Amino acid sequence: MTAEGRTAEYPLHEVALLDEYSGTDGHVYVALPTGRRQMVSVPLEGTPEAEVRKFVVEVFNAAADAKAATAERQALVPRAEADLREAVEDTADQEEARRRLADVLARQKADTRIPGARRELDEARDRWQRLTGRRPV
Incomplete structure (x- = not known):
């Protein structure tokens, strides 16, 4: 005091x-x-x-x-x-995940079967809705 x-x-x-x-x-x-x-x-x-x-x-x-x-x-x-710098700089796993995501997106974009599969899914949902009154998600 x-x-x-x-x-x-x-x-x-x-x-x-x-x-x-x-x-x-x-x-x-x-x-x-x-x-x-x-x-x-x-x-x-x-x-x-x-x-x-x-x-x-x-x-x-x-x-x-x-x-x-x-x-x-x-x-x-x-x-x-030093540990913090290493953790911040260690982005190898993130970069690998981004590469894998880009590969998957590129394959999906190039896959000609996907638009047809989406149309078939929508048609099946329409049929189900006509039969039950509810549309599946």
């Missing part, structure tokens, strides 16, 4: 913590990626020092985990980009 009462969010892996203790208070200093620092004071009479220390260690460990995860993700990016 800022002095003006606003909250701000920062990537955990860019935050550093330091804790100090006086006789009555625990102080947690948060170093922000902006270079600024925030301080939170916790009265030790309401919260045992061990709990404050445990909290600081948990945040410190979470920040370390976030740094490691960020580095791991960054290491994976080049391979993921």
